[in-house]
Amino acid sequence: MTAPAPAAGSTPAAAPISAAPPTGPSPTEVMGWLHTARFLTTAAQLHHLPPIDVPEIAFVGRSNAGKSTCINTLTQQKQLAFASKKPGRTQHINLFALGRQGTTDAVFADLPGYGYAAVARQDKIRWQQVMANYLVSRESLTGIVLLCDPRLGLTELDEALLEVVRPRVEEGLKFLVLLTKADKLTRAEQSKVLSITRLQAGGGEVKLFSALKRQGVEDAGRLLWDWSHPAATPAEPTPDPAQP
Numbered sequence: 001m002t003a004p005a006p007a008a009g010s011t012p013a014a015a016p017i018s019a020a021p022p023t024g025p026s027p028t029e030v031m032g033w034l035h036t037a038r039f040l041t042t043a044a045q046l047h048h049l050p051p052i053d054v055p056e057i058a059f060v061g062r063s064n065a066g067k068s069t070c071i072n073t074l075t076q077q078k079q080l081a082f083a084s085k086k087p088g089r090t091q092h093i094n095l096f097a098l099g100r101q102g103t104t105d106a107v108f109a110d111l112p113g114y115g116y117a118a119v120a121r122q123d124k125i126r127w128q129q130v131m132a133n134y135l136v137s138r139e140s141l142t143g144i145v146l147l148c149d150p151r152l153g154l155t156e157l158d159e160a161l162l163e164v165v166r167p168r169v170e171e172g173l174k175f176l177v178l179l180t181k182a183d184k185l186t187r188a189e190q191s192k193v194l195s196i197t198r199l200q201a202g203g204g205e206v207k208l209f210s211a212l213k214r215q216g217v218e219d220a221g222r223l224l225w226d227w228s229h230p231a232a233t234p235a236e237p238t239p240d241p242a243q244p
């Protein structure tokens, strides 16, 4: 239904309710909130992780995809998470707490990457089990950011992870595929890989990100803020059942 146009010369009609300006924090407030991140704890085993009663968001993906760098970029801290040129750097689940003035309203989890060839087979299998258990059973897990180097695209291991989390995603677990290192691609390549990955991710959310060029930082940060503060996020307008 379209609103009637105001008569010529009259004062413009009030904006229809559906066009209300978005509420929530400004980009500066979102970035300020991300900057509150601090190290909470580290664990090699799932049962060593403390129970968390706020939304937990996990950063997962192949080794070297840029998970730790992404956390450092979002939180505007150089060395919060340990990033390195050498794949396989993150070997524990590292938790970071976020929230203003001594409060914690969300936790980010930096997970070790998978798919690093030089890791012994036994260790790979052990880690795949820890990760699958984490993704399936971690109660506080509210959202997953799957980081992917767009030059590789979603690999078999990423697809396997998508399969593991599918039941939880169907129950409302939030999911974002972040195509990292976007600075390595031309504009045309970026839009091509974005469409392909959107198809592969079955319509799930996919965004481009570059730590180097700071591309997509505010956009991803806003989404993580929304996931962490569902009560403060305006709900999607529910369709009017009376309308066809």
Ligand SMILES: Nc1nc2c(ncn2[C@@H]2O[C@H](COP(=O)(O)OP(=O)(O)OP(=O)(O)O)[C@@H](O)[C@H]2O)c(=O)[nH]1
Pocket (backbone or CB within 6 Å): 061, 062, 063, 064, 065, 066, 067, 068, 069, 070, 082, 083, 084, 085, 086, 087, 088, 089, 090, 091, 111, 112, 113, 114, 180, 181, 182, 183, 184, 209, 210, 211, 212, 213
């Ligand atoms: N050009 C470019 N390089 C990046 C970007 N993000 C990460 N890198 C580089 O990619 C390499 C791996 O980054 P990490 O953040 O350590 O990757 P990770 O996914 O945490 O790796 P693991 O801990 O081994 O699983 C480093 O050399 C980073 O500098 C980016 O946006 N652009």
Ligand SMILES: [Mg+2]
Pocket (backbone or CB within 6 Å): 067, 068, 069, 082, 083, 089, 090, 110, 111, 112, 113
């Ligand atoms: Mg890492």
